[in-house]
Amino acid sequence: MTATTAATPALPSGAPSRPRNxxxxxxLILALGGMMAFAxxxxxxRALAHYQSLPPKGVKLDNYLGVMTTFTLVLSAPLVEWAxxxxxxxxxxxxxxxxxxxxxxxxxxxxxxxxxxxxxxxxVATPYGTVFYAMVILAGINAGxxxxxxxxxxxxxxxxxxxxxxxxxxxxxxxxxEFVVVAWVLVALTLYPxxx
Amino acid sequence: MxxxxxxxxGAGVLDSSAPAAxxxxxxxxxxxxxxxxxxxxxKRLGLxxxxxxxxxxxxxxxxxxxxxxxxxxxxxxxxxxxxxxLLSLHATxxxxxxxxxFWLGLATYILPLQIGTARLALPRLHAFATWLYVVGGxxxxxxYLAGTPSHGGITLSQPWAAVQGLSRADRAATSLWIGGLxxxxxxxxxASGDLIxxxxxxxxxxxxxxxxxxxxxxxxxxxxxxxxxxxxxxxxLTLLYLDQRYGGTFFxxxxxxxxxVWQHTIWLFGRPEAFVLLLPGLxxxxxxxxxxxxxxxxxxxxARAALIAFAGLSFAVWAAGPGRASAAVVLPxxxxxxxxxxxxxAVSVLLWLASxxxxxxxxxxxxxxxxxxxxxxxxxxxxxxxxxxxxVRAGTAWSTGQxxxxxxxxxxxxxxxxxxxWAPKLFGRRLSTALGVLQLLLVLGGFAVxxxxxxxxxxxxxxxxVDSYAxxxxxxxxxxAAAGGGMxxxxxxxxxxxxxxxxxxxxxxxxDPYQGMTLEWATTSPPPPANFDAxxxxxxxxxxxxxxxxxxxxxxxxx
Numbered sequence: 001m002t003a004t005t006a007a008t009p010a011l012p013s014g015a016p017s018r019p020r021n022x023x024x025x026x027x028l029i030l031a032l033g034g035m036m037a038f039a040x041x042x043x044x045x046r047a048l049a050h051y052q053s054l055p056p057k058g059v060k061l062d063n064y065l066g067v068m069t070t071f072t073l074v075l076s077a078p079l080v081e082w083a084x085x086x087x088x089x090x091x092x093x094x095x096x097x098x099x100x101x102x103x104x105x106x107x108x109x110x111x112x113x114x115x116x117x118x119x120x121x122x123x124v125a126t127p128y129g130t131v132f133y134a135m136v137i138l139a140g141i142n143a144g145x146x147x148x149x150x151x152x153x154x155x156x157x158x159x160x161x162x163x164x165x166x167x168x169x170x171x172x173x174x175x176x177x178e179f180v181v182v183a184w185v186l187v188a189l190t191l192y193p194x195x196x
Numbered sequence: 197m198x199x200x201x202x203x204x205x206g207a208g209v210l211d212s213s214a215p216a217a218x219x220x221x222x223x224x225x226x227x228x229x230x231x232x233x234x235x236x237x238x239k240r241l242g243l244x245x246x247x248x249x250x251x252x253x254x255x256x257x258x259x260x261x262x263x264x265x266x267x268x269x270x271x272x273x274x275x276x277x278x279x280x281x282l283l284s285l286h287a288t289x290x291x292x293x294x295x296x297x298f299w300l301g302l303a304t305y306i307l308p309l310q311i312g313t314a315r316l317a318l319p320r321l322h323a324f325a326t327w328l329y330v331v332g333g334x335x336x337x338x339x340y341l342a343g344t345p346s347h348g349g350i351t352l353s354q355p356w357a358a359v360q361g362l363s364r365a366d367r368a369a370t371s372l373w374i375g376g377l378x379x380x381x382x383x384x385x386x387a388s389g390d391l392i393x394x395x396x397x398x399x400x401x402x403x404x405x406x407x408x409x410x411x412x413x414x415x416x417x418x419x420x421x422x423x424x425x426x427x428x429x430x431x432x433l434t435l436l437y438l439d440q441r442y443g444g445t446f447f448x449x450x451x452x453x454x455x456x457v458w459q460h461t462i463w464l465f466g467r468p469e470a471f472v473l474l475l476p477g478l479x480x481x482x483x484x485x486x487x488x489x490x491x492x493x494x495x496x497x498x499a500r501a502a503l504i505a506f507a508g509l510s511f512a513v514w515a516a517g518p519g520r521a522s523a524a525v526v527l528p529x530x531x532x533x534x535x536x537x538x539x540x541x542a543v544s545v546l547l548w549l550a551s552x553x554x555x556x557x558x559x560x561x562x563x564x565x566x567x568x569x570x571x572x573x574x575x576x577x578x579x580x581x582x583x584x585x586x587x588v589r590a591g592t593a594w595s596t597g598q599x600x601x602x603x604x605x606x607x608x609x610x611x612x613x614x615x616x617x618w619a620p621k622l623f624g625r626r627l628s629t630a631l632g633v634l635q636l637l638l639v640l641g642g643f644a645v646x647x648x649x650x651x652x653x654x655x656x657x658x659x660x661x662v663d664s665y666a667x668x669x670x671x672x673x674x675x676x677a678a679a680g681g682g683m684x685x686x687x688x689x690x691x692x693x694x695x696x697x698x699x700x701x702x703x704x705x706x707x708d709p710y711q712g713m714t715l716e717w718a719t720t721s722p723p724p725p726a727n728f729d730a731x732x733x734x735x736x737x738x739x740x741x742x743x744x745x746x747x748x749x750x751x752x753x754x755x
Contacts, residue, residue: 022317022397029389033427040431040461044446047453047460123443127451130444134434 023172031179034142038183041135042190048127055193056128062119066192069112070185073143076105077181080150080174090164092157099154099170102177106147109184113140132191139184146180149173233327236319237725238308241326243622243699245301246615248330249294250692255337256289257685263663264678268671270664279663281344290604292380293333296422296469298611299476300387303415306618307391309716310412312400312734314726317393321386329383336376343369355447355458359440367440374437381426381433388419388426395419400715402734409714409737410486410493411614413500414479417507418472424511425468432461470603471510471537477610478544479503481566484617485548487712489557492738494550498543506540513537538577545570558710561632565613568640569606575644576602579651586655594654596661597647605643612639612691620721623695624703631694635687642683649677713738 048054055061083098117136124130153173156162162169235241259282266272266279304326308316316322339345343365362370395416399408408416435457438444447454486493493499513533548566557563576598588594612635619627653673658665705721718740719728732743 022393025397026318026321026389026393029392029423033385033389033423036424037427037431037434040428041435043460044431044435044453044457047457048446048451051451051453124438125443125445127444127446127448127454130435130438130446133442133444134431134438138431138434 027172027175045131065116070188073109073181073184076102080177084170084174087167087170095157103150110143135187139187143180146177236323238304238316242301242305249297252289253294256286259286261681264681267674268678295473307412310409312715312731313398318390322390325383325386332376332379339369339372345369345373355436378433381430384422385426388422391419407737410482411479414476414503417503418475421468421472421507468510473607477607480614484562487710488560488563493547499547502540502543509537562613562617565609569609572601572606592654593650593658593660597650601647620705620709623698624722625698625705627694635690638683638687642680645680646677649673713741
């Protein structure tokens with residue numbers, strides 16, 4: 001330690017610094033953890049595909065339904081970005097409309113996800129069925145959590161707690177929703193032979 | 197439930213009108229107890245985690261003692277047909293329900309103090325995670341009351357056995373078992389995520405990452421591993437639950453992919469989890485050595501790098517492959533990657549020793565706990581080196597000895613040492629030294645006796661995880677192991693009673709009993725609700741040493 005250290009007894013006065021982007025970082029970490037869970041299931045599917053042809057013989061997936069479900073969720077991504085942009089510009093009505101539409105698309109996705117599960121035509125009794133159901137159900141639960149976050153953000157905008165000077169609540173929720181979208185796209189690309 | 201928390205303005209918590217923080221001072225008794233149920237104060241949450249995990253550990257050791265008693269006197273049929281069940285409970289309670297959450301609890305209490313903040317970044321989430329852990333632990337234990345949940349073997353090594361041909365009661369018990377593990381895992385992820393955010397976003401002004409104390413760094417690295425590894429285990433548990441509850445077949449033996457996937461998910465959780473049980477202890481030991489030798493570690497950058505390398509290597513062991521990695525936990529020299537994990541540990545120990553040069557330390561019991569942990573690590577390293585020459589096979593009692601000595605004994609000693617070190621902050625008073633010496637002798641001696649007995653048993657080809665054996669000549673060794681386990685149990689009971697007594701009695705410790713250098717010593721013992729009235733200026737990794745030097749004047753500073 002040097003002798004020139006001239007420490008003062010306390011820090012200089014002034015307004016306490018406000019921690020920034022705490023929620024954003026928290027959501028990124030949450031999304032990272034969630035992505036690891038999806039990665040585990042996708043890896044399980046890939047491992048299964050290593051030993052047998054997937055989907056197995058006799059299983060006919062409704063590609064149209066898979067594409068429409070994906071399309072519905074992907075469309076909600078720009079909507080949540082619109083909400084974020086509107087909040088930053090203090091366009092409250094636009095933000096409310098955008099968040100409302102995103103929530104609507106999210107509910108539509110969950111509904112389609114449920115419908116998709118109900119029309120699968122196979123159960124969990126095969127290894128393929130087990131991992132298929134696990135991925136689709138987890139994606140639905142993930143979207144459900146995202147919708148709750150979106151509702152929270154909408155209430156904050158309605159209550160004036162998210163605005164141009166404080167847009168973080170919508171930004172954070174937007175990041176989580178993007179994670180929901182990316183996770184489902186990865187799941188859909190794994191489960192549905194869309195590219196083929 | 198009403199959640200109370202302190203929100204005094206975010207990080208730093210500086211109030212220019214407040215008096216300057218002086219190292220030292222006394223404040224009231226610690227405010228723990230029933231009111232902790234509705235709190236989001238990191239100190240009370242930390243105490244809840246520490247208390248619950250210690251209780252679960254004692255339960256786990258009691259189970260271990262029953263198992264050892266069965267082996268020492270196989271004719272008496274101490275545990276009956278429930279040997280495998282109790283073995284599973286013993287292993288899970290001591291590792292998953294105790295050591296991990298214990299370190300989490302200590303980090304929850306100490307990390308915000310060390311980085312100079314008044315609160316956690318997400319206090320409500322942390323409170324949720326804390327109680328989720330408690331509920332998960334209770335659900336896990338309840339599963340053993342409902343039936344026999346662990347047909348899948350210790351740490352679910354045979355997942356298919358856990359789901360097939362079960363009675364109604366065992367099926368319900370297994371559901372509870374999986375659910376309990378899921379809740380504990382989820383709680384770990386949420387709390388660890390919060391610690392990462394707290395460390396990255398709520399450091400006091402001037403507290404750069406390079407100035408963060410070692411224990412906080414170690415907690416940060418551990419939390420990162422938990423956030424990345426545990427969700428994979430939760431994914432595996434989801435598949436297992438579908439198998440168990442809804443007739444799935446993913447983990448049936450006929451599905452080769454299921455076997456490989458389970459090995460990977462168990463590895464990705466189990467291996468980093470097994471290694472990182474030691475990681476926070478390395479950080480805590482660094483702070484203990486630095487404080488009681490009254491000087492910073494000789495090379496803080498290398499010490500931090502060693503911690504991060506240890507965390508990284510715990511992941512890299514995966515490269516050894518699932519089959520070999522499962523052996524790697526019990527045979528640390530079986531792959532060159534697992535052998536590499538000894539490198540950062542050795543570097544840390546060498547740095548502690550090097551920091552001891554230049555003067556005698558302040559005699560404090562926590563240093564003796566660190567020395568005890570080093571002895572156990574040396575014992576484990578010696579055994580690992582001898583094993584190939586002695587042609588000891590994996591899957592024998594030798595492996596159990598290695599687990600007890602290296603993966604559980606050394607971290608437990610470091611955990612006890614850390615509590616003795618930070619007791620003034622945790623309880624407002626120091627723990628009894630006389631009882632502490634007894635704890636050290638019992639726990640260190642107990643683990644050493646258990647380890648040596650099991651090494652010899654392994655050398656004589658005694659298989660592990662069996663409840664009976666033919667050779668009567670091994671009885672004495674099993675009796676010795678049981679005696680060692682009894683010593684550990686007694687030591688942990690003393691520790692729990694000593695901690696309870698300290699928490700119960702009126703606080704009398706000064707704020708800075710050790711002339712410490714890091715920020716947790718810049719406040720009262722125990723800290724007030726907002727942790728600090730004011731903070732010293734942070735210009736190095738030893739802000740309190742800087743403050744004392746400045747107060748002593750240029751002449752004092754030059755000394």
